[in-house]
């Protein structure tokens with residue numbers, strides 16, 4: 001009979017009786033042999049062995065993480081100190097590894113929370129700002145922005161006058177007095193300034209063939225003014241930089257870079273939703289002015305054509321994908337299929353604007 005101190009018992013399944021085995025210990029594994037007939041039972045990686053308990057001088061081990069297979073080793077067994085040492089090393093290693101991956105995750109959660117708070121504060125400040133700024137103050141702010149911009153802007157005075165006449169045939173705003181300017185630039189671009197200035201680049205006017213396309217463009221920019229989208233973007237940018245300098249001072253270049261990048265992503269999707277809103281309001285305005293909202297689809301086609309060209313125009317870089325906007329416009333038209341005959345004065349002022357643009361092209365030659 002074997003000495004009790006040398007006993008090792010192996011149990012393959014819970015309902016099976018345990019049998020006595022011999023154990024061979026290797027660097028990374030153990031091998032088990034039947035104590036009676038010396039037949040090979042199996043090899044088990046030390047890394048997957050778990051010490052379940054030590055009770056009454058016997059250690060109970062689970063040999064595989066997913067299986068039942070148990071091994072009972074007397075703590076007085078010659079090999080137990082060495083096996084126990086190996087199991088302890090593995091436990092230390094894995095708990096160390098756990099600690100290592102815990103920290104980055106914790107930091108990520110904190111960072112996500114801070115970014116969330118940052119955006120929440122910005123929307124709160126922006127919201128409060130929108131309430132506080134009166135239409136009058138907005139107008140003053142817009143004048144200041146326009147004045148500083150106009151210095152670097154080449155203005156086509158003749159075309160500006162014709163565009164102003166064209167727009168006078170439309171009712172695009174109840175709250176704001178809109179002012180139109182034609183910039184003498186080949187870029188396909190247009191933008192709205194808080195309070196009512198709308199700047200249209202010659203490049204986009206040259207692309208257009210029908211007056212309805214221009215009505216679509218002006219209605220879109222007027223909607224940005226009416227719904228205070230331009231004011232909102234400026235307030236957002238301002239509150240963002242004020243908040244960041246409050247939080248980080250001059251030390252937080254890293255934090256600033258991280259949050260700045262996040263802000264860019266956010267403002268992209270933000271303006272995307274505002275663009276879609278402006279498109280919808282624009283088609284509403286077009287119908288109110290008895291101009292066919294299909295002009296919006298014509299405008300999108302012009303933009304798409306320009307998009308496939310080599311130079312990527314600024315108008316497009318800040319606007320959502322023209323394809324998406326076009327399909328949204330098509331859905332709107334399915335909902336309101338009524339067609340309109342564009343009023344005669346709009347047609348007339350359109351022709352005058354177009355011929356003014358052609359004249360200035362001829363003058364360049």
Ligand SMILES: [Zn+2]
Nearest residue numbers: 220224275278
């Ligand atoms: Zn827009």
